Amino acid sequence: MMKTAGRLSNRRWRTPLLAAWLAALLPGSVLAVDPTWREVDPDNLVFMELHEGQVVIELNPVFAPKTVEQFRRLVQERFYDGLSFYRVIDGFVAQGGDGSDLGELSEVPLIKAEFERDVSPDLPFTPAQKPDLFAPETGFIDGFAAGRDPAAGKAWLTHCPGTMAMARNDDRDSSRTDFYIVIGQAPRYLDRNMNIFGRVVHGMEAVQKIQRGAAANNGIIRDETRASRIRSMRLGSDIPKPERLSAFVIDTDSPGFEQVLRDRRERRQRFFHQKPPQVLDVCQVPMTGRLTK
Amino acid sequence: MMKTAGRLSNRRWRTPLLAAWLAALLPGSVLAVDPTWREVDPDNLVFMELHEGQVVIELNPVFAPKTVEQFRRLVQERFYDGLSFYRVIDGFVAQGGDGSDLGELSEVPLIKAEFERDVSPDLPFTPAQKPDLFAPETGFIDGFAAGRDPAAGKAWLTHCPGTMAMARNDDRDSSRTDFYIVIGQAPRYLDRNMNIFGRVVHGMEAVQKIQRGAAANNGIIRDETRASRIRSMRLGSDIPKPERLSAFVIDTDSPGFEQVLRDRRERRQRFFHQKPPQVLDVCQVPMTGRLTK
Numbered sequence: 001m002m003k004t005a006g007r008l009s010n011r012r013w014r015t016p017l018l019a020a021w022l023a024a025l026l027p028g029s030v031l032a033v034d035p036t037w038r039e040v041d042p043d044n045l046v047f048m049e050l051h052e053g054q055v056v057i058e059l060n061p062v063f064a065p066k067t068v069e070q071f072r073r074l075v076q077e078r079f080y081d082g083l084s085f086y087r088v089i090d091g092f093v094a095q096g097g098d099g100s101d102l103g104e105l106s107e108v109p110l111i112k113a114e115f116e117r118d119v120s121p122d123l124p125f126t127p128a129q130k131p132d133l134f135a136p137e138t139g140f141i142d143g144f145a146a147g148r149d150p151a152a153g154k155a156w157l158t159h160c161p162g163t164m165a166m167a168r169n170d171d172r173d174s175s176r177t178d179f180y181i182v183i184g185q186a187p188r189y190l191d192r193n194m195n196i197f198g199r200v201v202h203g204m205e206a207v208q209k210i211q212r213g214a215a216a217n218n219g220i221i222r223d224e225t226r227a228s229r230i231r232s233m234r235l236g237s238d239i240p241k242p243e244r245l246s247a248f249v250i251d252t253d254s255p256g257f258e259q260v261l262r263d264r265r266e267r268r269q270r271f272f273h274q275k276p277p278q279v280l281d282v283c284q285v286p287m288t289g290r291l292t293k
Numbered sequence: 294m295m296k297t298a299g300r301l302s303n304r305r306w307r308t309p310l311l312a313a314w315l316a317a318l319l320p321g322s323v324l325a326v327d328p329t330w331r332e333v334d335p336d337n338l339v340f341m342e343l344h345e346g347q348v349v350i351e352l353n354p355v356f357a358p359k360t361v362e363q364f365r366r367l368v369q370e371r372f373y374d375g376l377s378f379y380r381v382i383d384g385f386v387a388q389g390g391d392g393s394d395l396g397e398l399s400e401v402p403l404i405k406a407e408f409e410r411d412v413s414p415d416l417p418f419t420p421a422q423k424p425d426l427f428a429p430e431t432g433f434i435d436g437f438a439a440g441r442d443p444a445a446g447k448a449w450l451t452h453c454p455g456t457m458a459m460a461r462n463d464d465r466d467s468s469r470t471d472f473y474i475v476i477g478q479a480p481r482y483l484d485r486n487m488n489i490f491g492r493v494v495h496g497m498e499a500v501q502k503i504q505r506g507a508a509a510n511n512g513i514i515r516d517e518t519r520a521s522r523i524r525s526m527r528l529g530s531d532i533p534k535p536e537r538l539s540a541f542v543i544d545t546d547s548p549g550f551e552q553v554l555r556d557r558r559e560r561r562q563r564f565f566h567q568k569p570p571q572v573l574d575v576c577q578v579p580m581t582g583r584l585t586k
Contacts (some may be wrong), residue, residue: 090497090498090501090581091454091497091579091581092579113566115566115567116567129426132426133422133425133426133570133572133574134569134570134572134574135570160478161384161477161478170562170563170564172566183501184454184577185453185454185478185479185574185576185577186478186574186577187577188569188574188577189557189560189569189577190569191567191569192567192569193564193565193566193567193569204383204384205383205505208383208476208501208502209501209502212498215579215581264482267482269463270463271463271486272486273406273408273465273486274408274409274484274485274486276427276481276482276483276484276485276486277426277427277428279426279427281426281427281478281479281481283478284477284478284479284480284481284482286384286385286508288383288384288508
C-alpha cells in the first residue's frame with residue numbers, strides 16, 4: 001500500500017471524522033456540562049520545575065496537616081532543589097528526594113502517620129462508587145479522590161495517578177523528606193497506609209517523562225547523572241503575585257461535577273454497543289486543572 | 294538547611310536503607326517465587342521503534358483473529374512506518390495511524406467487531422478477582438488480563454495500561470487501521486466495546502514519553518511536526534533469527550504466578566499497618582516482559 005500525497009492530505013479531515021469517537025470516549029460529559037472551577041489557595045500550591053516540564057501540585061492540609069507543614073518548610077528551605085527522582089518504576093511510582101528514607105544524618109524530624117482522618121460534617125463528599133473494590137465507598141472531597149468507611153467513621157485520600165505521598169520504612173511514623181508520585185495504575189492497596197498529602201493538578205505529562213529505573217533493580221537509578229532532577233520547588237504564596245500562575249481545579253462539590261460523574265456512569269452514547277456496568281473507578285475521572293496568568 | 298557534602302555522600306547508603314520499603318511494596322512476591330516465563334511466538338511479536346525508544350508488543354490472535362491478521366498485514370506492508378501518534382491524551386490513550394479513522398480513501402477493509410468471545414475449555418483462566426467492579430470475574434488468559442461472564446459464557450480482554458486496541462467510530466464494525474495504547478488508569482468502561490488485539494510487553498516507559506496533545510483539544514496534535522512518530526514496525530517472524538530479540542512474558546498459568554497473585558492479595562508484610570482488602574485489580578499486577586538476544 002502506497003502512502004500517496006492524496007492519502008496523506010486526507011489528514012485535514014481528521015477532526016470532523018474523529019468527532020463521534022471523541023465525543024463518545026472522552027470527558028464528553030465535561031463538554032456538555034462544564035463544572036465550576038475553584039482556585040487553589042496559593043499556600044497549597046507548589047510549582048515543581050523539572051527538565052521534563054512544569055509540574056503543579058495541590059497540597060491537602062485537611063487530610064495531612066503535619067505532612068503538609070513539613071513539606072512546605074522543606075520547599076521553602078529549598079531542600080528539594082537539585083535533588084532527583086532516584087527510584088522510578090514505570091507503572092507504579094516516581095520517588096524523589098535525597099535518597100535517605102530513614103534520614104540518619106538529616107536534621108528533619110519524622111512525621112507522625114496521617115493515613116486517615118475522622119469523617120466530619122464539614123467534609124463535603126461527592127459520591128462516586130459504593131461499594132468500591134477497595135473501600136466501602138469512594139468519592140471526592142474538595143477535589144481529591146477519597147475513600148470512606150462510614151461504619152468506622154474514617155475517610156482517607158486514595159492512591160490514584162498523580163497522587164503524592166511521603167515514602168516511609170516499615171515504621172508507620174517514619175516518613176520524613178522523600179516523596180513519591182503515582183505514575184501508573186492506582187496502587188489502591190496502599191490506601192490508609194501512607195501519608196498522602198497532595199496531588200498533581202497540572203503537568204502529569206512531564207511526570208510521565210521522568211527517567212525510569214530498571215525493574216530488575218526495583219527502579220533504583222544507580223547512575224545519578226541519568227536521573228531526572230528537580231530544578232526547583234516553590235510555594236505559590238512565595239511567588240510575587242504579578243509573576244504567579246493561578247491554578248484552577250474542578251469544584252467537586254458543584255452540580256456540574258455531579259453531572260460529569262452521572263454521565264460517566266451511565267454512558268448513554270451510541271458508541272457503547274455493550275453498555276458498561278454503571279460503576280465508577282474514582283481514579284479514572286479526568287481531573288486535570290487549568291493554569292492562568 | 295544546608296546540603297553539605299557529608300549529607301550528600303549519605304547516598305551510598307541508599308540501597309540498604311530502602312530495602313524494607315522495596316521489599317514491602319514491590320513485586321516482592323516476584324522476588325520470593327519467580328513465576329515461569331514463556332517465549333512469545335515471533336508471529337505474535339511486533340517491534341515498534343519510536344524516537345522515544347523501542348516498544349515490544351504481543352498480539353493476541355485467540356481473542357482478535359481478524360484484527361491481528363489485518364494488523365500483521367499492515368505492519369508487513371510498512372503502513373505505519375512514518376505515521377504518528379496524532380491524538381494523545383495523558384492519563385487515557387495514545388492513538389496512532391494515518392488519522393483517517395473512517396478511512397474514506399483507504400483501500401484497507403473494515404474489521405468486524407471482535408469485542409469478546411465464547412468461553413471454552415481450551416482457554417485456561419487464572420482467577421484474579423470475583424466479583425470485579427467491571428466484570429463478574431477477572432483473571433489472566435495466556436498472559437492477558439481478561440474479564441469473564443460465566444452466565445453469558447463470554448470472555449474478553451480488558452483495558453489496562455499497555456493494552457492495544459483498534460480505534461473505531463460509532464459503528465461496531467468500523468475499525469480499520471488506527472490503534473490506541475492505554476497510557477493511564479484503566480478505562481475499563483470500554484471493555485467489550487473495542488477490538489483489543491495486543492499489549493505492550495516491553496517499553497511502556499517509551500510509550501509514556503509520547504508527546505501529548507492538549508486536553509482542551511481532545512488530545513489532537515495539530516502541529517504534526519510535534520507529534521511522536523513511528524519510525525518502523527516489524528513483525529518478529531520477519532526479522533532474521535540472528536538479529537531478532539526474543540521476548541519472554543510471565544506464564545500466567547504457572548503455580549509461580551498464582552503465588553504472585555496470592556501474595557499481592559494477602560499483603561502479609563509488616564509494612565501494612567492497615568491490612569488492605571483482599572482484592573486484586575487485574576490491571577495492577579506487574580506484567581513487564583523480558584527481552585533477550
